[in-house]
Amino acid sequence: MSPWQDALRAAAVFAERPSLGILVRARMGPARSRWLARLGEHLTRPRRRMPIHIADDRLLGGIDLEATLRAGRPVAQRGLLAESDGRVLEIPMAERLPPELVGHLCAVLDMGEVSTERDGLSLRSQARLGVVAFDEGATVEEFVPLSLAERLGLQVGLQGLGMADVEAPLERLPESSSLEGDLVRMCCEAALALGISSLRPPSMAKQAAELSAHLDGREEPSQADFAFALRCVLVPRATQMPQSEEQDSEPEPPEAGDPPPEQDSEPEREQPAPSSEDAEILTEIMQANLPSGLLEDLGARAGVKSAGKTGELIKGGARGRRLASRPGRPGPGSKVDVVATLRAAAPWQRLRSPRGSGPQVRLEDIRVERRQQHSETLTIFVVDASGSSALQRLAEAKGAVERVLADCYVRRDHVALIAFRGDGARLVLPPTRSLTRAKRELSGLAGGGPTPLADALRLARVVASDARRRGRSPLVVLMTDAKANVGLDGRRGRAAAQEDAEKQARGLVLDDVPTLLIETSPRPREEARRLATACGARWMFLPRLDADTIARAVGDVGS
């Protein structure tokens, strides 16, 4: 199935049951306008748009400033969520949604009602929404908050579609044999195979398959309906490749820098005589419907999952995203939020000045602004330059560091590089933002010798805690095959070296330093996984280091 056909089908399915929700990866453009127009044809009621910078009181409801001033007593107004009850809410730029807003949306999607306790008002109203969210993220660094994405059942992409593609109307799915097995079970098994632990997606997939069948006038979902649900509900949430017994063609990480992962362009071919075993049918459908770019996507997504370890947040201050204003006194470092202050004073006006001698604002009304900003990040590369990591690997690592450095330069972040080989680790590149200096130091980097992994991790800890003291958020990117053979005391020996390394790795957890471990051995090794667990690291297996994938992963962990 072509991505466009999937997107159209998803639109029709969504219109049938808006509570499923839909996430569309597409930037502004003709494809998106066409798609929205098509969606509009299916919907019976007009859509509402939600600007992402909507204030809490407009979203949830609150005090109506004008009416309150006029009436001299608190007058409530409903928010956008309550007004959108029974409608479709369109959210552009969903990847930019602030976390508080996401929290509200999720609560409303779960409960089907919005409850507000603010400004002396207690409101509760129905809000059964169908959400269409657009993910306009240009890179993997920008993504729709996971808690919201979790609740949006259908997920389709419109990237890389040409004008010719988007003219086509919705077609019926090709005839295919009916689904022998039990739909719910197949959805659950497919979800599990793709590493989806939440139990919402299988239920959503089941509904999508049923609605898709309904759309074409089928009584029961066919294999093609199930395949549609797989592509549009489950695959976009995958965290792992399904384990199949024999995969003849080792899925290689495809060329990086090719942003739109081409959806599998071949419709599932009639495979020879499927046996009645559910499992086999399932495996077949899965094989035929996994997009070719999935493995690469997974690598990039690996970093995205942990949202906790973002740059240290500094509250207050004059820069950064605005938070809700709080009662307080204006002073150095805090600024009065005039509108919020007026809003706080509004209900009291009749009481304070019965003659109407102009508004009175008192000290307790003062609201001060609060802002949230991210501190600078220091990315510490710890690169294995020992003999066990081939020389060519070192060259690749250099390429990756340069690439990340270029990104950091744009983001005004710092980079440091630790190389380890022979009997110790060395801080090759102290924290810097200078591209030229980094390049010079890197070019002189030699390789070969044993692997003093423990010493490298010790040094990484030192550099990280130093960065903390300077108010930077450290991030360690460890590139190694994890074959440690030199202990902390410089003595050779695998077992002791491994133990020392893991002990040091736990130190990174102790210091709460986010870590990304990129395993560079040709096959995944147990030691690397253990090391990753020890330092609480995101683990990424990349037999072939390529600069862009690494740069993206680093961006995800660090942003």
Added chain:
Amino acid sequence: MRVPYPFSAIVAQAEMKQALRMAAVDASIGGVLLFGDRGTGKSTAVRALASLLPPMQQVKGCPFHCAPESRTRICPSACPLHESEDIHAEMVQVPVVDLPLGATEDRVVGALDLERALTSGTRAFQPGLLAKAHRGFLYIDEVNLLEDHLVDLLLDVAASGENLVEREGLSVRHPAAFVLVGSGNPEEGELRPQLLDRFGLSVEVRTPVDIDERVEVVRRRDAFDADTESFLGQWADEESALRQELATARERLHQVETPPEVMRCAAELCIALGTDGLRGELTLVRAARALAALEGAPSVERVHLREVAPSALRHRLRRDPLDEAGSSARVERTIAEVLPS
């Protein structure tokens, strides 16, 4: 308002269900924290609990849910208790109050009732969510996303059992004893240790990995969404049995004996684990007693301690990053050492 999913129809998640039942039997255990993955039914379980709680008596019309027998309790002047000697009691549902994200302070603690101030010129207190939750449950979904200043406020009230309001020229105090129930996803942010410690029990909720269990979860949810009424009908018997079980356990609670030997075991366990203060010990014993009451046992046994210890203690350990196994495993290991079966 959506009808809540029946509690008894929740598949697996034995520890979560048990923790909620214990908290419902004995409010003094101090609430439950449910931490875990998305889509595991944490909120579903809490909202389902509400309909299982036996109704309670309160002074008729009292906005603070004052119990008729508690004449000595402090209660602000708005309460009818202060106005007449002749008190009528009424039966009401135990309140389960949601603290929505983005709630403002004035609505949480209460504030001057502007309507009354403006119309009749009286300075009256408009109770907030804390008053609403008195003698009931206060539920905070996404508790780890709660704003810091609200967390501070809750900590104070949860510890003292009363809410002190000093604002807008008001000076009010009223009882606010509630069971705190929180849920959240640790990936979205950690919880401050002070708040963590407030929760009596904590449960790590995981999605079931067994395919049959997962299929059953999806199937039941689907049946519930497709035809809510007949689904509720199917589970009505189970629900009323559970309701009965909770009511009986509540009555039995104070007859359950706690032998000194059990107290000693609890203390030993806490010492071995190095938990701070007496809170852990107290919660452990209370939870074990609630479990004994639920099971209809005449006295608390070591088995009860063993069973509740992980939920009662795992969030009270000092974090030790050099121990790779995590707190749950440490508690289990220590239980095996201190309380061999």
